[in-house]
Amino acid sequence: MDIYANRAGNKPSTGASISIKIIPLETILNILNLSKTYQSAGRMLTVLDNINFAIATGSTNAIVGPSGSGKTTLLGLCAGLDRSSSGSVELNGINLSNLTEDQRAQVRNQHVGFIFQNFQLLPTLTALENVMVPLELRNERNIKARALDLLDKVGLADRGHHYPSQLSGGEQQRVSLARAFSNAPKILFADEPTGNLDAETSEKVVKLIFDLNKEAGTTLVVVTHDLELAAKTQRIIRIKGGKLISDEKTING
Numbered sequence: 229m230d231i232y233a234n235r236a237g238n239k240p241s242t243g244a245s246i247s248i249k250i251i252p253l254e255t256i257l258n259i260l261n262l263s264k265t266y267q268s269a270g271r272m273l274t275v276l277d278n279i280n281f282a283i284a285t286g287s288t289n290a291i292v293g294p295s296g297s298g299k300t301t302l303l304g305l306c307a308g309l310d311r312s313s314s315g316s317v318e319l320n321g322i323n324l325s326n327l328t329e330d331q332r333a334q335v336r337n338q339h340v341g342f343i344f345q346n347f348q349l350l351p352t353l354t355a356l357e358n359v360m361v362p363l364e365l366r367n368e369r370n371i372k373a374r375a376l377d378l379l380d381k382v383g384l385a386d387r388g389h390h391y392p393s394q395l396s397g398g399e400q401q402r403v404s405l406a407r408a409f410s411n412a413p414k415i416l417f418a419d420e421p422t423g424n425l426d427a428e429t430s431e432k433v434v435k436l437i438f439d440l441n442k443e444a445g446t447t448l449v450v451v452t453h454d455l456e457l458a459a460k461t462q463r464i465i466r467i468k469g470g471k472l473i474s475d476e477k478t479i480n481g
C-alpha cells in the first residue's frame with residue numbers, strides 16, 4: 229500500500245486515510261510486581277515485596293520511607309543497576325529483565341543519570357575525569373570543556389584536579405551530580421542527593437535538579453528523607469518494610 233497517496237493529492241474515494249503520528253511515550257518507567265529477595269545467613273530476606281507503579285515522562289517524584297525499607301534497592305532496580313528476583317522493570321519502553329548486564333549498561337548510558345547515596349566516584353580519577361567518563365563512553369565531542377562547564381554549574385570549577393579523597397563529602401556529592409547530568413539523561417535517579425550538604429549548598433543542588441526537569445524535561449525520581457524536598461515534587465511514593473504503602477500526588481501534582 230502506498231501510504232503517501234494522500235500527499236500526492238490522490239484522495240482515496242472510500243475508506244479512512246492513513247495518518248502517521250509520532251506519539252511520545254507517556255510512561256518512562258513501568259514497575260510491575262517487582263520483588264527482590266536476598267539469601268542471607270541461610271535465610272530468605274524479602275527486601276522488596278510486589279511493588280507496582282508507573283512514572284510519567286517529564287514528571288517529578290519522590291520515594292520516601294524509613295532507613296532499611298528498600299529505597300536504594302528499588303532505585304537500583306529501576307535504573308538497571310541490579311536485577312530483580314521477580315517482576316519487571318520497563319524503562320523507556322525497554323524491558324530490562326530480558327537484557328544482559330552489557331545491554332543494561334548500554335541502556336543506562338543512553339537514558340539514565342544516577343546520583344548514588346555513597347557517590348561511587350572512581351577513586352583513581354580526578355573530579356574532572358569522573359565527570360568525563362559518561363561523555364567518553366558516548367564518544368562525544370569537546371568532552372573536557374563540557375565536563376568543566378558541568379563542574380562549574382555545581383560550583384566546583386576550581387576542584388577539577390582533585391581526587392575524590394581530596395574532596396569533602398558534599399563536594400563529592402556535587403561531582404556525582406555533575407556526572408549524572410553529563411549524558412543529558414531522560415530520567416534522573418537521585419539517592420539522597422542532599423544527604424551530605426549544608427542548607428545553602430542543598431538549596432543550590434535542589435535547584436539544579438529541578439531546573440534540569442524544567443529545561444530539559446528530565447524525569448526525576450528522588451529518594452529522600454528531606455520532606456521539604458519531597459514536597460517540591462508532584463508525587464510521593466512511600467515504602468515501608470519493602471512494600472509500597474502509599475502513592476499520592478502533592479499540591480504540585
Ligand SMILES: Nc1ncnc2c1ncn2[C@@H]1O[C@H](COP(=O)(O)OP(=O)(O)OP(=O)(O)O)[C@@H](O)[C@H]1O
Nearest residue numbers: 266268273275294295296297298299300301302345
Ligand atoms: N546485598 C544484600 N544482601 C542482603 N541484604 C541486603 C543487601 N543489600 C541490602 N540489603 C538489605 O535490604 C534492606 C533495604 O536496604 P536499602 O539499602 O534498599 O534501604 P534504604 O531504604 O535505602 O535505607 P537507607 O534510608 O538507610 O538508605 C536492608 O535491610 C538491607 O540490610
Ligand SMILES: [Mg+2]
Nearest residue numbers: 299300345419
Ligand atoms: Mg538508601
